[in-house]
Amino acid sequence: MKLPLSWVYDYTDLGDITPKEYADALTMSGSKVEGVEKQGEDIQNVMVGRIIKKEKHPNADTLWVCQVDFGSEQVQIITGAQNINEGDLVPCARHGAKLPGGITIKSGKLRGEVSNGMMCSHQELGLALEDIEGACENGILIFQKDYPLGTDVKEILGLNDSVIEFEITSNRPDCLSVIGLARESAATFGKPFNLKAPAVKGADGDVNDYVKVTVKDSALCPRYVARAVKNIKIATSPKWMRDRLESCGVRAINNIVDITNYVMLEYGQPMHAFDKNFLRGGEIIVRRAENGEEFKTLDGEERKLNNSMLVIADAEGPVAVAGVMGGENSEIRDDTTEMIFESALFNGPSVRLTAKALGMRTESSARFEKGLDAENCLNAINRACELVEELGAGEVVGGIIDIYPSKKEKRILPLEVDKTNAFLGTDISRDFMIKALRSLDFEVDEATNKIAVPTFRDDVESFADVAEEIARIYGYNEIESTLLRGRVTTGGRNKAQLVEEKICDTLCALGYYETKTYAFTHPASLKKLGREDELEKCIKISNPLGEENSIMRNNLLHSTLEVLALNYKQRTAQARLFEIGKVYIPHSLPLAELPDEIKYLSIGAYGNCDFYTLKGAVEDLFDALGIEDYAFEAAEERSFHPGKTALIKIGKNTAGVIGETHPDIAENYEIDTDVYLAEIKLADIFDGMDSEKKYKKLNRFPCVTRDIALLVDVSVPAATVLAAIKKYAGKSLEDIQLFDVYQGKQIPEGKKSMAYSATFRAEGRTLNESDITKIMDKLIMMLKKDLGAELR
Amino acid sequence: MKEKLAQIREQAISALKGASDLRTLEDAKVKFLGKKGELTAVLRGMGALTPEERPVIGQLANEVRNAVEELYANTKTALSENAKAAKLQSEKIDVTMPGARRNIAKRHPLSQVLREVSDIFLGMGFEIAEGPDIELDYYNFEALNIPKNHPARDTQDTFYITDNILLRTQTSPVQVRVMEKKKPPIKIIAPGMVFRSDAVDATHSPVFHQIEGLVVDKGVTMGDLKGTLETFVKKLYGEDVRVRFRPHHFPFTEPSAEVDISCFVCGGKGCSVCKGEGWIEILGAGMVHPKVLSGCGIDPDEYSGFAFGVGLERIVMRKFGIDDLRLFYENDIRFLKQF
Secondary structure (H helix, E strand, O other): OEEEHHHHHOOOOOOOOOHHHHHHHHHHOOOEEEEEEEOOOOOEEEEEEEEEEEEEOOOOOOOEEEEEEOOOOEEEEEEOOOOOOOOOEEEEEEEEEEEOOOEEOOOEEEOOEEEOEEEOOOHHHOOOHHHOOOOOOOOOOOOOOOOOOOOEHHHHOOOOOEEEEEEOOOOOHHHOOHHHHHHHHHHHHOOOOOOOOOOOOOOOOEHHHOOEEEEOOOOOOOEEEEEEEEOOOOOOOOHHHHHHHHHOOOOOOOHHHHHHHHHHHHHOOOEEEEEHHHOHHHEEEEEEOOOOOEEEEOOOOEEEOOOOOEEEEOOOOEEEEOOOEEEHHHOOOOOOOOEEEEEEEOOHHHHHHHHHHHOOOOHHHHHHOOOOOOOHHHHHHHHHHHHHHHHOOOEEOEOOEEEOOOOOOOEEEEOOHHHHHHHHOOOOOHHHHHHHHHHOOOEEEOOOOEEEEOOOOOOOOOHHHHHHHHHHHHOHHHOOOOOOOOOOOOOEOOHHHHHHHHHHHHHHHOOOEEOOOOOEEOOHHHHHOOOHHHHHHOOEOOOOOOHHHOEEOOOOHHHHHHHHHHHHHOOOOOEEEEEEEEEEEOOOOOOOOOOEEEEEEEEEEEOOOOHHHHHHHHHHHHHHHOEOOEEEEEOOOOOEEEEEEEEEEEOOEEEEEEEEEOHHHHHHOOOOOOEEEEEEEHHHHHHHEOOOOOOOOOOOOOOEEEEEEEEEEOOOOHHHHHHHHHHHOOOOEEEEEEEEEEOOOOOOOOEEEEEEEEEEOOOOOOOOHHHHHHHHHHHHHHHHHHHOOEEO | OHHHHHHHHHHHHHHHHHOOOHHHHHHHHHHHHOOOOHHHHHHHHHHHOOOOHHHHHHHHHHHHHHHHHHHHHHHHHHHHHHHHHHHHHHOOOOOOOOOOOOOOOOOOHHHHHHHHHHHHHHHOOOEEOOOOOEEEHHHHOHHHOOOOOOHHHHHOOOOEOOOOEEEOOOOOHHHHHHHHHOOOOEEEEEEEEEEOOOOOOOOOOOEEEEEEEEEEEOOOOHHHHHHHHHHHHHHHHOOOOOEEEEEEEEOOEEEEEEEEEEOOOOOOOOOOOOOOOOEEEEEEEEEEOHHHHHHOOOOOOOOEEEEEEEEHHHHHHHHHOOOOOHHHHHOOHHHHOOO
């Protein structure tokens, strides 16, 4: 909402304040100022001067050399204008002056004579002929009033105004008006607010002879007020009105249309004017549209209406979409002589839905949809009629049609001084509260402690709303800041949150960067992963911005691959990444209840790594988290390399998958190197954590280390060999590490050599050579028996 | 004999002094003091001396021996020190060569700042609450005093799954879920992802993060709201920052406020970052609307509370001087590395 500051002064005298002071104060009392724009910034250094001498230019027949008095000094200015005379008061652009259109005036010589400026015509000041007395078609503007010499022309042209732009919140439709903001301004500065009821002289005749109004749906139209105007003379509005409209961003059209817009801005009440002679049957019927009814709005568009929309119709069909836009058929024309003003209240949600359905949000609909005040309709239409008379635009016919079946009553709330102070944490006096409320047009009955809420404040419904009114006039920043008292809460992260933090910190320490990606994705992502068939099980967004974000993801792999792909494309040599994110799994489709949102950990890597790099990271993570009961089992999974993939088991749960991305999938993401991925369900990680850690006594006896190299079939998994060693090496085996696997020269075909380093330590004694030999002999025998392993 | 000893002494001293390394020194020692050494030979010849001569020569021989041994020991220490010093000198490395690094990675900048923000509130006794991303209309709007067709819905362009199920547009629904389940005192923050139908550009994203806060107890005041948020802001931005509370409107709080901090670029004088205002808006807050409390089964006559919401991306962008929201979700490692 844009507001010329001078308009506020029509209703309250704020005294001598700067636009900045005004903006700051209003912002702090709840009407946020978004910007301040000064008018007339494009006119600089143009002032009133008197021509005291006029002589012919020695070298040019059509030019005049004038001496101009500005009070403090006299300068010579040359002009080609023929309408000036000695003694005239004229606007002069001095050296360095700026004029509309980006023109700068400088001193110079004209045909050998010095000219220290330029006398201006009305056009050069951006004015129309009728805007100012003394303007003429082909000549300099000659002021008809006696202004002091040296006066800045902006003062004369009324261009010293500032336009304040407000951000009005949706609960304050009353502030989408000059009067509403003037009321706020007066309350903010503690000044009187002067709102006068408009005075209409009226002419003869009766509005009922001009139009018959029927409201068929009073739920959607709680009040409809109409007045008639005759003997209309369509003309351009006066400059002051056009200036104010333009300051507010409204284009001036003609006096009648401008009046409706002016009143909308001033009172916040959208108005409409119908050409009476185009109201077929002399009737206005407020009714719901018929399904399929067609109608051409003012903007020339053909609109298809339906039964949920309210229209203003005449005997034959719609003439306006109620509260949204009028029709071409009854609009005010240059030859309009009689018209009907409409000032009505339409149901907000209905206007909102209609405007949305028709795709036409207007200044009018934007106001109605926030909920306007039925009590405002009459004042607004009278103000419009007052302006018609003031502008001489026509004669207001007697009588008012006012269909208002249930009058809006003021809401009554109690004034609760102590409760308010307890709620705000303040010690505001009762007197201050009453004064603050009254400054906002609340009525306060001091005897009964009752507050009557003004009808334009539908947002004030309860105690807390009243407290806010008091608090904002008192000043939020005057409220003393305190720290929470009362019962102590322990607070802190819960176990799952702590584990998540630990996972992230551990993976970062292992060199994996944390990433964040969108929870929704492209349906084609499933195709890229080779999982097209899962698409039908994904949750779809009914109104996506585009296809790329139209389904909720059911896996994290795609997100991780996309991030890897982006980094690969940027030629980052290696990437180590992870994300903890949710996947969304519906119970049934279409969704009847909320789906499961399951948190997964996804890890991805490419460059300078292999399967074991990623597996090592996962094992290190499990170690950090105290997960001991886990295993990797070879598996074939979709999107993965069939020979380089494992399921991750934690306890009995299949917690996830790890492996190299299938080359076809990597190709889909345009990554031309091996890519490794893991996806693990967070809940299974939590389940697998050993929360109870117990100290194991340190064994102080010396240890013995033995290396053994075994020859086993290539197909025997390392995990099997390890399990067998652990099983047969006895209690004194403290640690066993695989340090080499070898196939090739000196190793028989189909076999592999696996070299282990085993550490033994016995409880309570030192192991001797014969102990070790016994253990090793048994171990080797059993490995041979179970696995066919040979000592190498 | 005497002359012989004097001669040995001179020769030995000269040999020891002349030794430039440990080996030459040892050789010299052996030559004079060894089993077959010259001094030893002299001492062996003592038997041939007269009883009168013996003690005199013996004493003299011992003096020579002691002197030579002492010189040997001193020379050896000096040579050893020199040798050690030379060895250390020869081992000198270029300490400006790069270290063998583990390449520790970083948390996402959003997570880093979220942790910082969370820790401030956790220190004040808050817990962290979570809620679903896919939410019922009831929790996202209705229960927050935003009925169907409320104009406030226009400002939050919503992604719908069905008429009744949507992607949450704010973290505020978590407030409602917590109040339904928990009895006061309630002190929670609820960080999370939210969704709005905004096309992607440098300052808009259909996905972003909010941090919701909620306190409900007996006797919670607007002064407490101010005090809590001022504490938060000063811990995050430093003690010198100034804070102001400005009336605003949110359907689920009353009174409502927006909180501005003095611009950290110009300190409040006005610059391009704060658009000349000297203030930067960082969060929205207010006293929990009585309708919201009673809708969750909490008696607004007995309890009161406050709520607030912070946009995480905005804080992070300002903290690190990031000018494009898209960077957060691209996850270019060259970006992630910087924080």
